């Protein structure tokens with residue numbers, strides 16, 4: 001039988017998984033949980049060239065695809081910016097994206113991260 005390599009998490013992966021869980025808690029309606037489809041959002045794939053969602057971010061963490069915290073933050077910002085690009089300002093999705101971006105970026109302020117160090121080490 002092929003020996004399965006148990007995926008041990010690097011410190012960065014553990015930090016990113018913690019941040020992702022905290023961000024997902026701020027999206028209770030799960031608007032950002034899965035890729036947006038053209039079915040629910042007409043013309044989405046023509047308007048949004050680089051789609052992003054929490055499930056894709058999770059997969060990238062598990063694949064150790066993020067080299068640093070900023071690459072993770074870039075995908076989080078991309079996900080929120082896509083929502084404010086595609087959706088009109090008077091929609092629940094636009095408003096949810098604005099709030100999520102604000103809350104998510106507060107989590108990665110250096111002083112906030114320092115508080116995390118003790119929790120995660």
Ligand SMILES: CC(=O)c1cc(-c2ccccn2)c2ncccn12
Pocket residue numbers: 030031032036040041082083086087093
């Ligand atoms: C994030 C986003 O742009 C989004 C999520 C959704 C969504 C996500 C889950 C369930 C229902 N709708 C959506 N629907 C229509 C237009 C845009 N969206």
